[in-house]
Amino acid sequence: MAETIATDPGSLSIADRVGEKIAVRAALDVDGVIRHQTSLGSMLSGATPGRAVAGGDYPQAVVDMSMTAPWVRLTIAVRWPCRLTDVCREVRGVTADELARLTGVRPARVDVRVAAVLSGPALGADRPGLGFVEVPPARQPVPDDEGEVRA
Numbered sequence: 001m002a003e004t005i006a007t008d009p010g011s012l013s014i015a016d017r018v019g020e021k022i023a024v025r026a027a028l029d030v031d032g033v034i035r036h037q038t039s040l041g042s043m044l045s046g047a048t049p050g051r052a053v054a055g056g057d058y059p060q061a062v063v064d065m066s067m068t069a070p071w072v073r074l075t076i077a078v079r080w081p082c083r084l085t086d087v088c089r090e091v092r093g094v095t096a097d098e099l100a101r102l103t104g105v106r107p108a109r110v111d112v113r114v115a116a117v118l119s120g121p122a123l124g125a126d127r128p129g130l131g132f133v134e135v136p137p138a139r140q141p142v143p144d145d146e147g148e149v150r151a
Contacts, residue, residue, distance in 0.1 A: 014103050019063030023072050023110075026098040027059040032087040035059070036077035036116055058115055063099075069108035072099070076112060080119035088112040 027033050036058045058077035064070050072095060078087055092110040100106040 014065045014105070016063055016065050019065045019070060019072070019099060019103065020061040022099055022102055023061035023063055023074055023095050024059050026095040027061070027074055027076055027091050027112075029098075030087060030090045030094055032078050032082040033059065033076050033091060034079050034118065036118060060115075063107075065103070065105070067108070068105070070099070070105060072096075072107045072110040074110065074112045075115045077116035077118060078114055080117050084114060084117075088114065 028035060038057075058075060060075040062073040074091060074095065076087075076091060078084065091112050095110050096107050
């Protein structure tokens with residue numbers, strides 16, 4: 001983390017963590033990007049968004065705000081089906097725009113890495129009713145040739 005002590009009146013330094021939180025929030029605003037936590041991260045009480053305990057929370061961001069034009073590295077999870085190149089392009093643009101809007105500093109580079117592509121049951125954290133199992137409807141009893149229903 002870049003910690004700079006202001007020596008000149010009117011100087012401003014922005015902590016790396018601020019840039020990371022902005023980048024994570026911006027990535028989650030893109031359609032197709034999802035918040036995903038692996039079971040290892042969950043067992044370790046989880047990690048705060050953008051800062052994985054054991055590499056399991058997505059999105060993750062690393063931002064060095066000490067430079068005049070910071071570099072941003074984002075690692076994301078996406079929902080399948082999607083066009084990965086389009087999602088990554090949009091994440092880069094939205095992240096750069098949000099950092100510039102909120103900090104006044106436009107990043108020189110935003111690198112996006114897709115760590116997980118998830119579909120169906122793997123998206124449990126995004127589905128309502130988390131922790132519940134969807135049970136198929138009960139089979140309706142079918143009468144046999146003689147019209148009797150057997151259990």
